[in-house]
Amino acid sequence: MSGKSELIISKIRNGVVIDHIPAGRALLVLRLLGISGRDGFRVALVMNVESRKLGTKDIVKIEGRELTKDELNLVALVAPTATVNMIRDYEVVSKFKVTMPNVIEGLLKCKNPKCITNQQREPVKSRFRLVSREPLKLVCDYCGTMHELSDIEKSLGLV
Amino acid sequence: MVGFLDWFGRDIISVLDFGREDFEVLFTEALNMEKYAKSRLDVLGDKVLALAFFEPSTRTRLSFETAMLRLGGSVIGFSGTEATSMAKGENLADTIRMLDAYANAIVIRHSLEGAAKFAAGIAESPVINAGDGSQNHPTQAMLDLYTIWREFKVIDGLSIGILGDLRYARVVNSLVQALSYYRVRLHLISPELLRPRQELVEFMESRGMKYDWTNDPYNVINDLDVLYVVRIQRERFPDPMEYERIRGAYKVNLKLIERGKPNLVILHPLPRIDEVDFTVDNTPQARYFKQAGFGVPLRMALLRLVLGGGS
Numbered sequence: 001m002s003g004k005s006e007l008i009i010s011k012i013r014n015g016v017v018i019d020h021i022p023a024g025r026a027l028l029v030l031r032l033l034g035i036s037g038r039d040g041f042r043v044a045l046v047m048n049v050e051s052r053k054l055g056t057k058d059i060v061k062i063e064g065r066e067l068t069k070d071e072l073n074l075v076a077l078v079a080p081t082a083t084v085n086m087i088r089d090y091e092v093v094s095k096f097k098v099t100m101p102n103v104i105e106g107l108l109k110c111k112n113p114k115c116i117t118n119q120q121r122e123p124v125k126s127r128f129r130l131v132s133r134e135p136l137k138l139v140c141d142y143c144g145t146m147h148e149l150s151d152i153e154k155s156l157g158l159v
Numbered sequence: 160m161v162g163f164l165d166w167f168g169r170d171i172i173s174v175l176d177f178g179r180e181d182f183e184v185l186f187t188e189a190l191n192m193e194k195y196a197k198s199r200l201d202v203l204g205d206k207v208l209a210l211a212f213f214e215p216s217t218r219t220r221l222s223f224e225t226a227m228l229r230l231g232g233s234v235i236g237f238s239g240t241e242a243t244s245m246a247k248g249e250n251l252a253d254t255i256r257m258l259d260a261y262a263n264a265i266v267i268r269h270s271l272e273g274a275a276k277f278a279a280g281i282a283e284s285p286v287i288n289a290g291d292g293s294q295n296h297p298t299q300a301m302l303d304l305y306t307i308w309r310e311f312k313v314i315d316g317l318s319i320g321i322l323g324d325l326r327y328a329r330v331v332n333s334l335v336q337a338l339s340y341y342r343v344r345l346h347l348i349s350p351e352l353l354r355p356r357q358e359l360v361e362f363m364e365s366r367g368m369k370y371d372w373t374n375d376p377y378n379v380i381n382d383l384d385v386l387y388v389v390r391i392q393r394e395r396f397p398d399p400m401e402y403e404r405i406r407g408a409y410k411v412n413l414k415l416i417e418r419g420k421p422n423l424v425i426l427h428p429l430p431r432i433d434e435v436d437f438t439v440d441n442t443p444q445a446r447y448f449k450q451a452g453f454g455v456p457l458r459m460a461l462l463r464l465v466l467g468g469g470s
Contacts, residue, residue: 114270114272116273116274116276116277119250121248121250122252124252139358141276143292143294144272144358145272146358146361
């Protein structure tokens with residue numbers, strides 16, 4: 001984290017700091033993690049700050065919400081450059097770069113209206129397999145429809 | 160070493176779940192079954208096959224039914240949902256659970272894509288996909304491959320043209336996937352509007368398949384060993400005039416096949432409307448009825464492999 005952003009938001013005690021989010025995508029990251037702001041967690045958000053690596057970046061700090069590594073790896077869908085710092089008692093206890101999971105279950109909606117996963121009355125969760133990281137391509141495991149970044153953003157209600 | 164046991168109890172959802180060695184086992188068994196296709200081989204006498212046809216079918220349904228009966232097994236099922244509880248609003252999952260309790264294997268055709276895979280996840284018995292949406296029709300592709308293998312003794316090295324609706328015909332998707340296990344030259348022939356989907360193009364690229372696309376069958380006819388024809392559906396065209404124009408340009412007739420190799424083989428999954436002229440039926444090149452006939456021994460082989468019944 002750069003010194004300048006330290007000036008803007010204070011340290012958190014317990015939680016996660018998601019750093020190196022591509023500029024302008026912090027809100028998408030929160031949306032992806034299901035954090036609406038109405039759930040009571042303390043959230044700090046910094047957008048468009050200077051970054052040595054990225055030029056400009058966003059940072060999100062979430063206090064009090066337990067997030068698993070699997071949940072955090074989903075951030076890679078919209079912020080593949082993101083790094084995660086897990087904080088306990090103001091100290092960074094672990095740090096990792098998000099990696100796109102090979103299988104994503106339940107989170108996204110297939111864009112094919114004729115896909116079985118879009119049927120309301122069937123007990124079925126969507127399932128996508130990662131085909132390519134760059135450019136991002138996911139394929140619906142049920143109907144084989146290819147999804148690109150724009151489809152995924154649409155599916156998450158991000159655009 | 161792939162053998163009989165590798166097929167036992169397996170779901171047949173997509174040809175991509177299988178490989179070239181699996182196909183070889185299947186073809187050998189289908190060849191063996193040809194001699195029983197008009198008689199009977201009592202090996203599945205204790206088995207019941209459920210045919211769950213949520214969408215219309217003639218050949219696929221009847222050839223599965225015939226195959227099961229020729230193997231001494233029994234068949235239950237439905238065609239269309241009017242007379243079933245689905246008409247009362249029962250969902251697919253519950254219908255599959257019920258069939259799973261009654262039968263030893265389930266053959267399913269459904270209009271929704273991924274329905275067969277979903278059913279396979281629910282049922283403990285093997286599920287065989289007899290066509291779902293516009294994605295997969297694996298047993299048709301296996302039949303197509305078997306017919307080619309029977310005609311040429313090999314598949315490697317052949318030049319294969321696929322003509323018609325390359326975008327929405329599920330048999331095209333499955334056939335191209337199945338051919339990816341062989342070294343073939345593919346010529347894709349269709350109107351611009353019905354070019355193959357991006358997914359299929361990317362698939363061919365990823366498998367390093369040799370293929371090209373043309374909108375004119377006359378450009379490639381003299382290079383083909385096999386011409387595989389699929390229907391061009393009227394409902395795909397917003398403008399009926401455009402459909403009429405295209406329909407004529409893609410008609411397989413004597414004039415077209417005269418330009419082809421003398422040993423050209425013309426295949427069609429059927430039903431044929433008028434994309435292959437009736438005058439072609441009597442030429443030595445026409446093998447589509449023979450292809451349909453192989454549907455019984457091929458599906459006998461599939462059922463025997465999946466359900467057991469000895470080797």
